[in-house]
Amino acid sequence: MKWTRRKFLEASAAGPLLAPLTAELVTTIEAAPRSLLNEDERSALRTAMDEIIPAGDGMPSATEAGGIEYLERVMRQEPEVAENTRALLAELKVHRTLGEFEAKAAPEFARLRDFVYEAYYTQPEIWKLLGYHNYPTDHAGPHMPPFDETILSEVRRKPKFYREA
Numbered sequence: 001m002k003w004t005r006r007k008f009l010e011a012s013a014a015g016p017l018l019a020p021l022t023a024e025l026v027t028t029i030e031a032a033p034r035s036l037l038n039e040d041e042r043s044a045l046r047t048a049m050d051e052i053i054p055a056g057d058g059m060p061s062a063t064e065a066g067g068i069e070y071l072e073r074v075m076r077q078e079p080e081v082a083e084n085t086r087a088l089l090a091e092l093k094v095h096r097t098l099g100e101f102e103a104k105a106a107p108e109f110a111r112l113r114d115f116v117y118e119a120y121y122t123q124p125e126i127w128k129l130l131g132y133h134n135y136p137t138d139h140a141g142p143h144m145p146p147f148d149e150t151i152l153s154e155v156r157r158k159p160k161f162y163r164e165a
Helices: 005-013 015-031 039-052 067-077 079-094 098-104 106-121 124-130 149-157
Strands: none
Touching (some): 039 067, 039 079, 039 106, 067 106, 079 098, 079 106, 098 106
């Protein structure tokens, strides 16, 4: 059985039914490869990610937010992303710095940057730190507070700065 997020949530909501499924889930997780990247690739990716999105001002770096783990999950699901990421890391190795990579291979750098942004800004932890609230499309979203008429009181007291037509 291939576990999807939905299946896992349905199974966990079932409570007592979860126990028999746990063994299968653990077996599935253990059978999954630990890392799709070798240690050199992980190190290069870690360095690049944290250079593109460093920690600061109370925000975690890209790798502190789980960027590598996210990207590896996507790589497992999308073989094209795995091939693309490995090619980008090989290209990055050719250049001495990330700045040089950006200057000499702009389209490839843009792809790497986009992967890093996706890995960072799709994290619910980052949403909270940014003050972003995700509203499902099948429910009512946020409501604006009622307009405060007192904001206009000073403007209404001023004389007209225009002529009636």
